[in-house]
Amino acid sequence: MSNYAMYAMFIDPYIACTLDQPSGSIHLLAEHSTCPGMSTSPSSLPWLFLFLFLSALFRSSQADVGSAAHYSPPYLPTACRGSDPSQFPSSNLFGSAGEGIWDNGAACGRQYLVRCISAPVLGTCVPGKTIQIRIVDRALSSVSRPSRKDTTMALSTTAFAAIANSSAKFVNIEFQQV
Numbered sequence: 001m002s003n004y005a006m007y008a009m010f011i012d013p014y015i016a017c018t019l020d021q022p023s024g025s026i027h028l029l030a031e032h033s034t035c036p037g038m039s040t041s042p043s044s045l046p047w048l049f050l051f052l053f054l055s056a057l058f059r060s061s062q063a064d065v066g067s068a069a070h071y072s073p074p075y076l077p078t079a080c081r082g083s084d085p086s087q088f089p090s091s092n093l094f095g096s097a098g099e100g101i102w103d104n105g106a107a108c109g110r111q112y113l114v115r116c117i118s119a120p121v122l123g124t125c126v127p128g129k130t131i132q133i134r135i136v137d138r139a140l141s142s143v144s145r146p147s148r149k150d151t152t153m154a155l156s157t158t159a160f161a162a163i164a165n166s167s168a169k170f171v172n173i174e175f176q177q178v
Contacts, residue, residue: 063176066152068114069169070160071096071144078137080108087136092158096137098151107135111178114155116163119171124164131162132178 078096081087087109088094095114097107111134116125139146139154146154148170157166164171 063113063174064152065117065172065174066098066100067148067170068095068116068160068173069139069146069148069151069154070157070166071139071142071146071154072157074143075137075156077143079105079141080136080138087134089134092156093131093133093162094136095133095153095155095159096139096142096146097135098139098153100152101135102138102140105138107138110135112153112175113178114153114159114163114173114175116171117174119164119168121165121168124168124171126163126165129163131159133159 075088075094076085077083078087095112097103097110101107101110111132113130113132115130119125133153133155135153139151142154151170152173152175155163160166160171163173
């Protein structure tokens with residue numbers, strides 16, 4: 001048996017492959033294997049279908065998980081653009097970057113999709129709500145201190161209230177840069 005056939009048997013136990021040496025073509029033999037040691041038992045077939053179904057069910061995510069606090073006015077000056085009020089989106093959905101995403105100031109102006117995924121108190125998150133925020137400051141040096149230290153980001157009061165109960169000190173979030 002060729003190395004190609006052995007490799008194909010390792011990858012998919014339901015298909016025995018033999019390499020036809022003269023023509024160089026591969027023959028697929030699913031029901032009656034001619035490869036030595038190849039089982040034709042379909043006992044693993046349900047597992048294959050289950051794996052394929054679960055793979056389709058759980059799509060891969062490009063988002064990260066972290067935590068978010070909230071902070072209140074005054075918001076100026078910021079570490080990004082000083083006292084320039086035009087840095088704030090009209091929706092007031094903005095935040096300050098924690099040290100994990102600050103990136104020596106490169107986070108300034110970045111936009112993130114943010115959603116609350118859990119909190120210490122049940123019912124804190126607004127189910128199914130995702131917001132888009134802009135980073136305008138560094139949480140460590142913001143004029144107003146966040147409700148909790150060492151979070152991934154601190155959200156404006158408006159942004160925090162859009163995804164969670166505003167009485168919470170912090171929430172766990174899923175966030176993705178846009």
